[in-house]
Amino acid sequence: MSHLVVNSTVNGEPAEFLCEPHETLLHALRDTLLLTGTKEGCSNGNCGACNVLMDGVLVNSCLVLAAEAEGRQVTTIEGLTPREGLHPLQQQFLENAALQCGICTPGFIVASKSLLDRNPHPTEAEVRHFLAGNLCRCTGYDKIVRAVLATAAAA
Amino acid sequence: MQTFNFLSVSTVEEAVVALSKGASRPLSGGTDLIPMLREGRRTADAVVDIKRIPELMALAIGAQNDLTIGASVSCQSIARDPEIARRWPGLIDGVSLIGGTQIQGRASLGGNLCTASPAGDAVPALIVHGATLVIAGPGGRREMAAADFLLGPGRNALAPGELLVSIRVPAPVPGFCAAYLRFIPRNEMDIAVASAGISLRLDESGRIADLRLVLGAVGPTPIVVADAASIAAGQVPSADLAERLGAAAEAAARPIDDVRGTAVQRRRLVNVLTRRAFDKAIKRLA
Numbered sequence: 007m008s009h010l011v012v013n014s015t016v017n018g019e020p021a022e023f024l025c026e027p028h029e030t031l032l033h034a035l036r037d038t039l040l041l042t043g044t045k046e047g048c049s050n051g052n053c054g055a056c057n058v059l060m061d062g063v064l065v066n067s068c069l070v071l072a073a074e075a076e077g078r079q080v081t082t083i084e085g086l087t088p089r090e091g092l093h094p095l096q097q098q099f100l101e102n103a104a105l106q107c108g109i110c111t112p113g114f115i116v117a118s119k120s121l122l123d124r125n126p127h128p129t130e131a132e133v134r135h136f137l138a139g140n141l142c143r144c145t146g147y148d149k150i151v152r153a154v155l156a157t158a159a160a161a
Numbered sequence: 162m163q164t165f166n167f168l169s170v171s172t173v174e175e176a177v178v179a180l181s182k183g184a185s186r187p188l189s190g191g192t193d194l195i196p197m198l199r200e201g202r203r204t205a206d207a208v209v210d211i212k213r214i215p216e217l218m219a220l221a222i223g224a225q226n227d228l229t230i231g232a233s234v235s236c237q238s239i240a241r242d243p244e245i246a247r248r249w250p251g252l253i254d255g256v257s258l259i260g261g262t263q264i265q266g267r268a269s270l271g272g273n274l275c276t277a278s279p280a281g282d283a284v285p286a287l288i289v290h291g292a293t294l295v296i297a298g299p300g301g302r303r304e305m306a307a308a309d310f311l312l313g314p315g316r317n318a319l320a321p322g323e324l325l326v327s328i329r330v331p332a333p334v335p336g337f338c339a340a341y342l343r344f345i346p347r348n349e350m351d352i353a354v355a356s357a358g359i360s361l362r363l364d365e366s367g368r369i370a371d372l373r374l375v376l377g378a379v380g381p382t383p384i385v386v387a388d389a390a391s392i393a394a395g396q397v398p399s400a401d402l403a404e405r406l407g408a409a410a411e412a413a414a415r416p417i418d419d420v421r422g423t424a425v426q427r428r429r430l431v432n433v434l435t436r437r438a439f440d441k442a443i444k445r446l447a
Contacts, residue, residue, distance in 0.1 A: 073210070
């Protein structure tokens with residue numbers, strides 16, 4: 007199979023890259039663009055570890071073909087992180103010890119940003135509902151939910 | 162992942178040409194197709210991205226107050242539309258249950274139909290709303306009732322080269338109400354063990370006309386409970402009527418035992434879900 011040329015915007019910068027037709031956006035981000043903050047968990051859309059924003063919509067990048075990113079805006083965990091210091095969600099995840107192994111963390115933070123952009127002051131139930139597609143197998147959910155609520159409270 | 166070609170098309174006509182060649186598959190949200198291709202449950206020579214076809218991404222309330230949903234519109238775009246939620250809450254009941262947030266943003270209503278899972282959450286809701294489907298193919302366009310589209314698990318009524326273009330939902334007439342409920346053992350992110358969708362119209366005297374009851378995940382395709390309409394016709398809503406509809410649902414179900422539930426449990430569930438969906442629909446009229 008011949009490679010495809012994809013022109014997209016990744017974390018606010020123009021990104022031109024080559025991909026195979028059957029390659030996922032997750033693999034293009036990690037292996038081609040070397041944005042390894044996005045993690046591969048289940049690779050079937052259940053765990054949310056690979057969450058990115060595509061044109062502002064929260065998606066599992068394992069369920070997006072890289073070629074679909076043509077002309078789209080992609081935001082990864084790297085794009086959320088300021089040049090200096092941490093994003094408020096990252097800071098609250100740290101302060102609330104909302105991570106153990108860390109594999110699920112980038113996905114949770116990207117998903118939480120998507121929630122807070124839309125609903126700046128969610129209830130605990132709304133946080134849990136919104137993050138139902140993000141799995142943490144160290145079972146740190148309670149601290150994750152607290153970190154998101156603390157971010158909202160501080161905003 | 163198996164290898165395949167990738168094509169992006171911008172018109173329905175281009176899509177039909179592309180889908181008529183070899184083993185080509187249309188791609189909307191990919192939330193079913195991509196895992197199926199990865200796991201080898203489906204094969205494809207080419208994947209045809211149909212999301213750049215404006216008609217497939219359009220969401221419009223027409224002059225007759227009917228709703229047209231492009232087949233590739235995401236469930237999230239439908240569920241977050243305040244006007245659709247206000248006029249067709251029974252449809253949103255089904256659409257908003259498909260996957261978590263990340264799936265909602267990609268999964269399409271057309272995909273939920275075309276995947277043809279017996280447990281597809283949007284399908285019973287579409288059938289009770291009397292939805293029709295617009296299909297394009299090499300021979301032109303045709304329409305079909307949503308109720309006739311599913312033929313069996315994973316099988317739909319599309320012929321080779323055909324593409325589901327849009328879903329049309331009639332305007333809600335005065336006195337119309339609908340609801341859809343499912344049972345899952347978790348709170349979110351699961352596949353229905355059993356489900357029930359219901360719609361009805363109350364006439365000016367408060368009596369039921371045109372009741373439709375459709376069950377999900379208790380047969381190879383959604384089951385239309387044929388005698389529900391005659392049981393309810395001319396009746397005033399009551400707990401007794403809800404009981405009789407629940408019993409009719411239980412009798413009509415043809416469930417199997419599988420990893421998600423037993424046949425015995427599913428029969429009982431459709432009875433309870435029918436009664437609750439009936440109550441939920443009626444409350445929407447208040």
